[in-house]
Amino acid sequence: MIICVYSSYAQKEIKQKANNTWKENIKEVVVTGQINPQSVKKSVYEVKVINRKTIENLAANNLADVLNQSLNINIIPNTSTGKSSVNLFGLDGQYFKILIDNIPMVNDEGMGNMADLTQINLDDVERIEIVEGAMGVEYGANAVSGIINIITKKTTKKNWEIIPFIQEESIGNEYNLSNQGRHIQSIKIGKNINEKWYTNAVFTRNDFNGFLNEQKGKNHPFNDGLRGHEWLPKLQNNLKALVNYRGKVNAFYKFEYFNEDVNRYSREVRTNFNSATQTSNPSASDEYFFSERMIHHLNLNGKFHKKTHFNISLSYQQQVRDIEQFTYRILPQERINVERTEFESRKVFFTRGTLNDFIKLSNINIQSGYELNLIDGFSSPMSNPLSGDQVNRSLNSYDVFTTAEVKATDRLSFRPGARLMLTNKFNPLLAASFTTKYIFKNGLEVRGILGRAPRTPNYDELYTFFVDSNHDVRGNEALQPEIGTSSFLHLKKKFWFNDYNSSWQTKLSSWYIDVKDRIELTVTNNTPLQFQYNNIDLFRTWGIENSHQIQHHNFGFNLGISLRGISQVLDSSNFNDDFLYTIQANANLTYKIPKWKTNLALYYKYNGPQYQFIQEQNEAGETEFRRGKLNPFSWFDASIRKSFLNQNLDVSLGARNLLDVTRVNTTAAEGGAHSEAASNLLLGYGRSFFLRIQYNLNF
Template sequence: MGQIKLKDSLQVKKIDEVVITGQFSPQSLKKSVFNVKIITSKDIENLSANNFTDVLNQYLNITLQPSGLNGRSTVSLFGLDAQYFKIMVDNVPLVNENGLGNNIDLSQINLNDIERVEIVEGSMGVTHGANTVTGVLNIITKKKIQGKLALRVGVQEETIGKEFSFFNKGRHIQNFKLSYSYKGKLYFDLGINRNDFKGFYDTKYGKFYTENDGNRGFRWLPKEQINGTATIVYNTDNFTLNYKSEIFNELVKFYNSTVQSGYHDDLGYYRYTNDKRYFINRLFHNFNFSGNLYSNINYTASFSYQKQERKVENFKFNLYDKYESNNDLFKDQSMEVYYSTGSLSNFFNTNKADLLLGYELVSNKGFSMIQKENNILEPIEKRINNYDFYVSSELSITDKFSLKPGLRFSIQSLFQNQYASSLALRYLFDKGIEMRLSYGTSYRTPNFTELYSKQIFDGHFFSGNEKLIPETSTSYEASIKKVRDLKNKTILSSQLSGSFIDLNNKIDMVLFRFNPDTGNPEYQYVNISRYKVLNITTLTQLKNQKTSVSLGASLVGVSQNIDNQLFYSGKDYLYSFNCNANLSYSFSKPQINVSLYYKYNGRVQQLVEGVTKYEISKIDSSNWLDFTLQKKILKGKIETSVGARNILNITNINQSGVEQAKGHARNTQLMLAYGRSFFVKILYNLNF
C-alpha cells in the first residue's frame, strides 16, 4: 500500500522500526517470524481519517461492513466476519457490548492516541487466545513526546455527500491533547475528541417531516461520539508502569419513517412517530507492569477492567407540537470484563534460544434483554470465564534460520477445555530474500448473542443455543519476499504470500424446524458447517525520501460446506478478487505532500439459505478512490489538510439472490457509503 505503508523490510534499517505483536520482546520486522504489517500515526495523519474505518478501508484483504441503520462499522477478513479477528489496545482486547476483542465497532476507536497499528494475518491462537482465527490487530498508543510539554488542537470539517452546514449537516470533529514529559522518567497526557456526524439525508427529509410516505428520518443515522483519555507512564532502568484510562460516550438517534395519526381531547388531531435513542458507554482501565528480574528475565503483566453497555430510550414524538412523551429508558446490552495477561521470557543468557511462559485470565459478565413471545422483554445475565496458560520458544538455529513453536491450554468454565498450537519458521536467503512458513490452530468460542439471544415476534422465531460448542481452525501460511536497494536511496520490495484456513463446527443461524402448531419456520444458531479459505496475495512497494508507490492484489476463495438436515450446500469454492494502488509524493518546495489511494473490491459470492436449497448471493464490485493534500507551515506548528473521500461517489451496491433467505424478503441494496465527501482539517502543534 502507498501512504498506508505496510512497512515490512523496507525500513528495517531504522532503529525504532520494531514490532511487539506476537513477539517475546520488541524486535525488528526482519527478525520476526510472523508477517507483521504496520500503519503508523503519520500514515493516519496523511489520510486525515475521521475514524478507524477510514484507516482500514485501504487495507488489502479487509472488507469493511458499515451500517447506516445502526451506525456500526465492523470488518471481515478472508470472508470471515469480525468475530474471528481480534482487536486490541496495547495487547489488551477491547470490549464491546457483546464480547471482548471481536466484532468491534471501528468508528468507536480513538485515532488521536495511536502511535502505530500492527496487523498479523493468520492464526494467533497460542499468543492471543480465542477468536484469533484470521488474525489480530494491535493498536499501540502514544507514550512519549519530543520535548517537555506538547499541546495539540485540531478541527476537521467534512461534507456528507453534498450535504454540509456548520451546525445541522456534515461531520464536525474537534480534538485536544496535552502531554507532559519529565526527564524521560514520567509521562502524562490528557485528551478529548468529539466526532459529530449529523446523519445523511439523501432522499429523506429529517426529524420534522410529517408525511407518512416513508421519507421521514435519515438514510444514515446521526450520531455523536465523545472520547476522553488519560495516560500515565513511569520509567526506571529496570521497571516501567503504564496506566491507560478511557471514557467513551456515543449517542445514536433513530427517527422512524412511519408517521402515525392520533387524537387528543386537548390537542385535537396530531401526527406522531415512535422514535429511539441509543446510548453507548465504555469504560476502559489498564495497568501494565514490565521490567527485569535478576538482571536477566523479562516480565510483563497487564490488569484491565472494562465495561461497555448500550441503553435504549423509546419515546413518542409529536410532530406538530414537537415534544416527547412516554419516554422509556432501559439497558439493552452490556459486557463487563476483568482481564489479565502476562509473561516471563529471556530465561537463557544467549541469543540462540529463548523461552516464554504466559497466562491469560478472562472473566466476562454479559447482559442482554431478550424478546420472548407476545413482545415480552426479559433480562438475562451470565458470566463466562477462561483461564489460559501458554508456552512458546524461539530457536535461532543459525543467523539465517529460526524456529518458533508454541502451545496454549485454555480452561473454560462453559465449554470443553481448548488447545492451540503453532509452528513458525523464517529463513533469510542471500540477495535480500526472506521466506516465512507457519502452521497454527485456533478456536472461536460462541458469543453472548449466539448463546442466549431470543427474538420472537409476528410469526418470526430466532433463538440462541446454549448447546453450541467452540469452532476450531487450522491454518497454513507461506510467504517469500525480496528487498533490493536501488539508486538514490530507493528501496524496492516484492512479496508473494499464500494461506489456507480450515474451520470446523462453524456457527450459523439456520432453519431447524417448522412449528408443529403454527407451521411457522423457526431459526436457531447451530454448529453445522465447515468453512475453508484459500488466499493468494502479492504486494510490491517502491520507496525513497520523496516517493512511495504501492501495488497489491489478492485472490480469495471460500468453500462453505453446510448441512442443515433439510438440504446441503456443496463444497465448491467461490472466488473474489481485490487490488489496490497507492501513490504519495512529497514536494520540497512548497513543502506539500500529495497522496492518492485506490482500492478495488471485487464481486463477492456467498451462500444464503433459500426455501428448498442454498442459493448463491452475489454482491457487486466497487471502486474506492481517496485524495489528500497536506501542507505544514510555521515550522510544523500548523498542519493543514484538504481532500476528498470516495471520489467515485459510491453509495449503495446490489446484492442479488437473497429474496428467500431466512424465510422473508431482504433488501437487495447494501448501504456501503454516503457518496463523495470533501474535508478540511487544521491541526495546531505547540512543543516546549
Template sequence: MLLFACTATAQDLPEKTPAGDSLQQKSIALQELVVTGQFEAQSLKNSVYQIRTIDSQRIRLRGATNIQTILNTELGIRFSNDLTLGTSDIQLMGMSGQNVKILLDGVPMVDRGSTRESLGQIDINTIDRIEIVEGPMSVIYGTDALAGVINILTKKRTESDNLSVSARIQEETAGKEYNAFSSTGTHNQNVGISWQRKGLLFSGHVARNHFGGWQGDSSGRKKAWMPKEQMLYTVSAGYRSDKWNAWYRFNGTDETIYFLGYVNAENKAGDVDYISKRWFHQLQGAFKPNEKLNFTGALSYTDYSRRTLSTHMDFNTGKRTKALNASQDKSVFTSAFFRGTMHYKMAPALALLGGIDISSNNSSGDRIQGSPTILEYALFLAPEFRIVSGIRITPGLRFLKNTIYDAPPVIPSLNGKVALSKKLDLRFGYARGFRSPALRELYFKFKDASHDIIGNENLKAEYSNSMNASLAWQPVAKTALRINSTFGGFYNVFRDLITTGTSPANAAVSTYLNIDLFKTTGFTLENKLFWKNIQATLGGTFIGRYNRLSESEAELGPTPEFTWSPEINSNLIYTFSEMGASISLFYKYTGRRPSYETVISATNEISARLAETAGFHMADLTLTKTFNKYISIIGGAKNLFDVTSLRNTAQETGAHSAGSSVPMSYGRSFFLGLNVQWSKN
C-alpha cells in the first residue's frame, strides 16, 4: 500500500521484460501498473482504489516545465494564484491544498502552510509519472490526506546496464512578452546524466528555470506576475541485489521571486526578494527474504526556509541598499519522517500490511511565535481479503498519537473491489479522516501592505467522514484497441474544517478559524480510447460545495444546500509513427463557481446574495518531431483561449486576492524546445 515499498518493486519490473521485446512492453502498458496505496505494484484493474495516472508520454508531450502545467487540465483539480507572494495553491475535488497530500516517491513534501509550494519545486525532467487518488487516505498516509493523494514518481532504472546523458532547452513567451534567453518570457535549461552497472545506479540532474514576469496591466517596473529565478538539483545513488535494494536521493531548490516596486519622484524604488531554499533528503530500502515476506523502510529529512529581503534601488547612483525600516525575516521549517512496513502473504486469499509512521515538524523565525514542534506517531494495519474470486476487501486501522492534539484513538477505513463481470468492476470506500492544524495555522504571523494574517493557537483538529464509489467498464481490452469508462461519485462531511476568516478581535486582521460543518459531493465520468495511433480521453465532473448560509433560512431566506460547478476535459494525442511526430491537444472547461455571501442593506437588513467566479476554457496544443534517436523538438501554444483573470462578483475574495478579479494565467504563450538524449546502448 505504500509507495516507497512499491517503488522498489516497480524498479524490478523492467528486468522482468527482455530488452527489445516490444510485445512484453506493450502488455505492461496495457495493464497500466499503479503503486500508490497498493500492497505491491499491480494493474489498475486489480486495485481496490480508483487511481488516475499521468504517464511519461503525456508529461513529455505537454512541453511542461512545471507540474502545475500538467495538472491544470485534470478533472477535479483547480489552481489558485497569490500574485502578492508569488505562490500557487491546489484544490482537489472541492478541497483546498492543505488537505491534499503531496508525495515524492511516497515521502511527504513539506510546505510552509496551506499553499502547496512544493509542487513547483520538483524538477519536471526527473518525473516518470503521476498518480492521483481521490478521497481520504488518512489511514495509509495520515495527516493532509483528507481530499486525496498526488504521488509523483521519479525515473528509476532502465532495462540493462547503461550510460546516458540528456539535455533540454526550452524558450516560451509570457503572453506577448518575450526576450530570447533572458529577461521577459520563460527560459528553461536542464542537463542530466545516469549510469548503472551490475546493480549500482548513479544519476544527477541540474535545471534552471527563469521566468521574467509578466507586465499585464501594471505600469513601470511593477509586474502583474512577478519574475522568478529557480535552480533545481537532483542527485541519487542506489544498489539492488536479488533480495534487497537501497537508494538515496537528494532534491535541492534555490528559488528567488522578485517584487519590483514603483519608481518614486526621487527616482528610487523599494524591492522585495522572496528567497526559498529546500534541501530534501530521502533514504529508502526494501528487503525480501522470500516470496511471502517483504520489509520496506523510508527515512527523510527536509530543511525548508523562506527569507524576505527588502532593498532600496537608487536609479540616480545605480546602487542597491538594504532597507533598514522594512521587514527582513526568515522562517525555517524542518521535518523528519520515518516509515517502516512489513507485508506478509499469509495465504493465497489473505495478505497483511502493517507499518509505523513517525514524523517531527519544527519551525522557527521572526514570523513564528516561539519555536514550536509537533510530533506524531502512528501504527497502521491493513489486511487484504480475497473472499471469493473477483471480490477484494481491504479494511484498515490507524492508531495515532499527536503531541499537541488529542487524536482519535483509531481511524478506520474500508475499501473494496467487486468484479461484477469480466468487463465491469465496482469499487467502494469509506474512511474516517483526521488532520491536526499545521504549524503555520497555529503560530505563523504575516503582515505587509497587502496582508495581515495571524495564526490561531486555539484551532481544533479537523475530522471527516468520506464515502466514494465507482463503476469501471472495459468493453475492449486488446493490444491495438482499449476502451474504458469510469463513473464515480463521492460524499464528504467535514467537522471543524480550518479556513481563513476575519479575526473576531480585529476586523482588519485575517486569521485561521474552524467551520462547524462543511461538505463536498459530486460525480465524475471519464472515458478513454486507445486505438492504433490515437489516444483520447473525454470526461466531466459536477462538484457541489456546501453553502453554510443554508443553515440560516429563518434569518436570510431559503438558499440551496450545495452550490454546483461543472468541469469538462478532453485530451487527444495522435502519433505519426512513420514520421516520428505527434500532435496533442489538451483541453479543460472549468465552469463558473457560485457561492452565497451575506450583505447588509441601507436599512441594516441582512440577506443572502449569490456571487460567482466566472468559468473559463484552458487548452494547450503541442507538436513533436524526432529527427533521430538522439534529437527531438517540441513546440506549440499554451492557454489558447488567452485567459488572464476571471471576473469575481463576491464582495471580498480573501486575504490574498487581487480585488474583484481572480488571476489565472498570463495569457496565450508560444514555446519551442530542443531535447537531446544520448545513450551508450
C-alpha cells in the first residue's frame, strides 16, 4: 500500500505527446514479490517505495529514522535494552519480515523477524520496498502482516564514487563534541572497474551517547534513583563491501560486519559506608552488551536456454550477543569483578532459488522455487543462560513454492500461488495466496490480495525455562504455529493536469487480518504460580485508509489518514475483547528550488489515542478487565538541504520531533511481577537538531 506520505512515488509517469502518440516513461522498478522486476503500475502487488531522496531529506541513518513517519507502522523503543522494534497493523515484529536484497536478515532474536531497527544502516540503500499483507508464498513463515525489503545500491554511473559525510545531532537539548548527542561519520568508496565489474565499500560509525533527561549519568554517586540514562547509550560500527558483475550471468557478493556496544548503568547505588573512617566508596552493578553480526550473501541470476530465468542466493549469517557484568566503583571510576558471557546466538545458512519462464506460454509466467533455512543457536535471556546451561536448539525449514502470473487480458491479470513448508519441529505447513489486478479504461487500478501464512513459535515460546524462588515461566515445545489470513483491496487513480506538468494520485485501501491459535503466556497453576506459553487466543484487525499525492512542477504534497480496529479474543482469561479503534494521519510537503539547488521538506504524523484491555486485581483480589488508553502524540520533522560546489557538497540542516515528545501518558500498561504498571511510556527524546555535511567526489 502506498500510504505513507513521502515525496517518493511508487509510480512516477511522465507522459509526452509526440506525433499523435503517447510515450510513457516508467521510472520506478520494483523487485519485491515480483516474478521479474517490473514497474509498480504493472505489478500485481501494491508496493510502497521509499526512495533515496526521502531517506536523505530525513537525514535517516537507520530504519527506525525513516519508518517513523509511515501510516500503520509504530516504532516501539525499549529504553532498557536500547532496541527499537516495529509494530505493523497492531502486530509486532514476529509477524512480518525484514529483508535485505530479498534475503531475511539475522538479528539477536530471529531471522528476518524481531529485528532492532536501529541496527539496520541505510548508507548504501537505494530504496525500501514495502508490501503489506500475507506474503507467505513468496517469503515463507512469519510474513503474516507483510514484508520490508531493503534494496542496496549495486552500481554507479561514475568511474569513481567517493562519498564521505559527517552528521552531528543533539539528543533533546543535550549535545557536546565528546559525551553527549549523536555523532556519525561515514565514507563510501565505489569503483567501476570496467563495464562489467563494480565494487564498493562503506564504513559507518554511529556514536549515540544516550538521553539523560533527569538522570545524572554513570558517575553519579548517590542512591537517589538518578544514576544512569533514560535512553541507553550505544556505539555502532558497520562495514559493508560489494562486488557486482554484469554479464550473461549477473552475480554479486556482499559482505557485512556490524558491532554494537550498549551500556546499561544501574540506578541502584551501594553507598558502602565505612563508619570507622566516616567515608563512602559507592559502587553499582552495571552491564555492557556487545552485539556482533556477520553476513555473507552471494547471488547469481540470468538466463539459460535463452529464455528461462534463474535466480539463486546463498547466505551465511551470524549474530552473537555477549554480556559483560561487573562492579563499577564510582569515585575511582574503575571496573572490578568483570565477567563476560555469550548471551544470545544465531548462526544461519540460507539459500533461495527460483526458475521462471521455463514453460513457454504467451500469457502465463510460472515461477517455481525452493528455500532452505538452517538456524542454529540458543534462546533468549529468559532462558536464564547466566545461571545454568545454555538452551541450544535448531530450527530448520525446507520449503518449495510455485506461483503463476496470468495475463488474462491487457487489463486483467491474476496470480495464484502456494508454498509447502517442511520443518524439523512442526507438521507440514501450507501458505497460499491469490492476487488480482484490473485496470479500467479510465485508468482506475484495482488490486485485491487474499493470503494465508503461518507464524512459527519463537525461541522464547518454545524453550524458555526461567524458574527461581520468585518465577516459574516455561516454554512449550508442543506449541503449534499460528495461522494468519489477510485480505487487502486497493483502488488507485492518477490524474494529470497542466499539459502533464501536474498530477494528483488518490488511493483508497481496506484490509482485514485474522490470526488464529495465537500464542500467549497463560497461568497453568495458581499455587504455586506457574506460567506457560499456549495456543489459545485470537487476533483480528481491520481498517481503511485514504491517501493523496499531489505533484506540481517542483512542489509535492502528500496526505494520508487511516482508521484501524483491533480485537483480541483472550480465551486465556475467559474474556472477549471488542474492536478498539485508533486513527493515524500523516502529511508531508516538499519543495525544490532549482535556482538555489535547495530542497525543503516537512513531515508530520499524528498518532491518535490507542486503547487496550488490561487485567488487574480489584480490592477483593479478583481479576477484572478495564480499557486502558495511550494518549495521542505527533511527530513533526523538518529539513533543508542545499548543494554547493557544482553539487559536490551537500549540506542538510533540520530538526526531529519538533513537538518535543518524550513521555506519553498511558493507562494501558500492565505491571510486572515486582512492579506497578507504568503511568507513561518514553517514546522520544525530545526536540533534536542535526547538521549533515556530505561531499560527493565523483569522476
